Amino acid sequence: MANVHIGINEFRGTKRLIEYAEQDRLRHMYMIGKTGVGKSTVLQNMCLQDIRSGHGLCFIDPHGDSVEWLLERIPSDRLQDVILFDPSDTEFPFGLNLLEARDEFEKDFLVNECIQIFYKLFDPQRIGMIGPQFEHWLRNAALTVMAGPEGGSLLEIPKLFVDSEFEKKKRSYLTDPLVIDFWTKQMAKTSGFHKSEMLNYFMSKFGPFINNSLMRNIMGHRTNSFDFDAVMDQNSILLVNLSKGKIGEINAHMLGLILISRLQVAVLKRANKGSAERTPFYLYVDEFQNFTTDTFASLLSESRKYGLGMHLANQYLAQLPDSIRDSVFGNVGTLVAFEVGIEDAKILAREFTPMTELDFVGLPRFSFYIKLMVDGKTSEAFSGMNFSPEPVLETSSPKEKVRTLNRLAYGWPRLLVEETIKHQLQ
Ligand SMILES: Nc1ncnc2c1ncn2[C@@H]1O[C@H](COP(=O)(O)OP(=O)(O)OP(=O)(O)O)[C@@H](O)[C@H]1O
Ligand SMILES: [Mg+2]
Structure with missing residues (x-):
């Protein structure tokens, strides 16, 4: 399996790609940095590499920009694998039921x-x-x-x-x-x-x-539009657009929380499978503090059993409940820090020896320090730059094709849904 590239390291005039290997990715990545420093760009770039390599993944995007960016770049041989969950498409709503249980x-x-x-x-x-x-x-x-x-x-x-x-x-x-x-x-x-x-x-x-x-x-559907076990086992590309501006903040959080809970069930059940059956699955959660409950911490600590590699990003540490923050620093194999405020810099300096707090406060945009997991061991901290977002080369955008395929495969016509749900709730 191809390694994914996080960005570029430059040392004494020589540029090298920062390579991140599959077995190390299963120990997860956490990324922090102020607004506009390039966090979502790193996630997008890595995710696009995974899409091109044929991997299964889920990207939970609270702004919608990353999902739109990825949709423009889906290679034609992977169009069929994309599940686009966009709640703002009210004409063909998907069903998402937290309470659908099979056992x-x-x-x-x-x-x-x-x-x-x-x-x-x-x-x-x-x-x-x-x-x-x-x-x-x-x-x-x-x-x-x-x-x-x-x-x-x-x-x-x-x-x-x-x-x-x-x-x-x-x-x-x-x-x-x-x-x-x-x-x-x-x-x-x-x-x-x-x-x-x-x-x-x-x-x-x-x-x-x-x-x-x-x-x-x-939420009124009794069945889910897609099966989360199948998403993982069949290497699907689940793109979730939770743009707060379009659907409202509490609704975005509710849907994100349900999705992550459903993914967690599917992940936990993988522990019963042999490791050969567990193809790696990559989860990207931007602004992840809004979408995780306390049980999420246990996923971080027992990661190796599940074949799940997580990539979590947010802006500052005070956004994280203590239990999640401790679990992140205690369990995550790879840490990436862009520019942060002084409070976070003090905490990061303890994790990133020999860096000092001033190193994190004065970082230029798009530059970071990284402690990278390599062969199961976390490296000393070193510096890197993210890749600038690559331009679209294809002239025809696959976006509309993906939307149409998804409406047919997973959505239901609004009028039909309204009728059924009205009957159920009355
Ligand atoms: N290496 C780069 N070169 C040029 N532009 C870049 C580079 N990396 C990111 N950008 C651009 O900078 C802007 C901010 O990047 P990005 O959205 O990734 O930041 P962020 O850390 O996710 O911010 P926020 O916390 O507000 O979501 C984007 O428009 C992005 O396209
Ligand atoms: Mg962002």
Whole structure:
């Protein structure tokens, strides 16, 4: 397998490519730097090399620029591999259901992720906005909605508390004694007043997604448009455009969190496979702090079992919760630092001996220091430059072709989706 190139190192007048080998990439890369220094450009350039080499990958892009840039450059022999998830394409919405589970492992993991996602979105500082009570209701409600052959989506949860027919039908499928007890013992004793309080609580969290047609048409699907196991095993190119400007910040975060949770399930299941069956899969997450829950930290620490190479970037350390920051510095094999502010420079200087904090404060644009993993060992720090974004050579852009193929393969016509979901949520 070809090594990927991160950028160029210049030493005493000699220029060398900075090579990053497959086995070292499975120990992950973290990149930090102020706005405009070239982080997304490094991710894009590496990703394009992976696309050309035939690899499977996922790029989660909170701005949309990188995905658009990559789409202009997809080689014709890989067009069929591209899955373009662009929620702003409201005419052919994709389905993305956090709660679609095929076995007990998926079910447990996804319900836990669901709770983590709600903390992340509505109570990131853990000051009690969510709390154990909501957690308990959400866990039981999610497990109830998922029960039965049709499954269910997050958006159907409030319906459980207002539609007794729906509640009865769903409960008839339950087998887990704890969830059965929740309905027969706890809920049966709950007064109407408390039930409506519970409903209000759920509506305050789910309402914004139910009332937003873009989100409803994506999250209301009971099945996912594509299978995340297949994305990994068949070397697909999953490009995710979460441009906040187009779809709104909380919606972008919600969809990114669901996607990463679904990818995590697929990744964790790979641990049961032989290493020969685990083709490497590369995950790129720009501004990754918005899309990761606490469970993500464990992915970083147990990476070798999964054949997953992650590339994570963000602007400054204060954006990261302590658990994620510790996990990044404790586990990531390759660190790349562009120019940062003085607070971060102090912390980076400890990681990048023999550099001092002033080295990171005065870095010119597009230059970085890197500690590169080579043959399983992290190197001494050295300097590098990123590649400037390469121009498009082809005259015909494959962008529209990819969009059309994707609408046909994974999207559903809006009117059909609206009709189905209206029926489900009523
Ligand atoms: N080596 C380079 N030579 C010339 N232009 C470059 C080079 N690297 C990046 N650029 C350009 O600089 C601009 C900023 O780069 P980029 O978007 O990668 O920064 P960033 O670190 O991701 O910023 P942000 O944190 O705001 O997302 C882009 O327009 C990009 O095309
Ligand atoms: Mg960027």
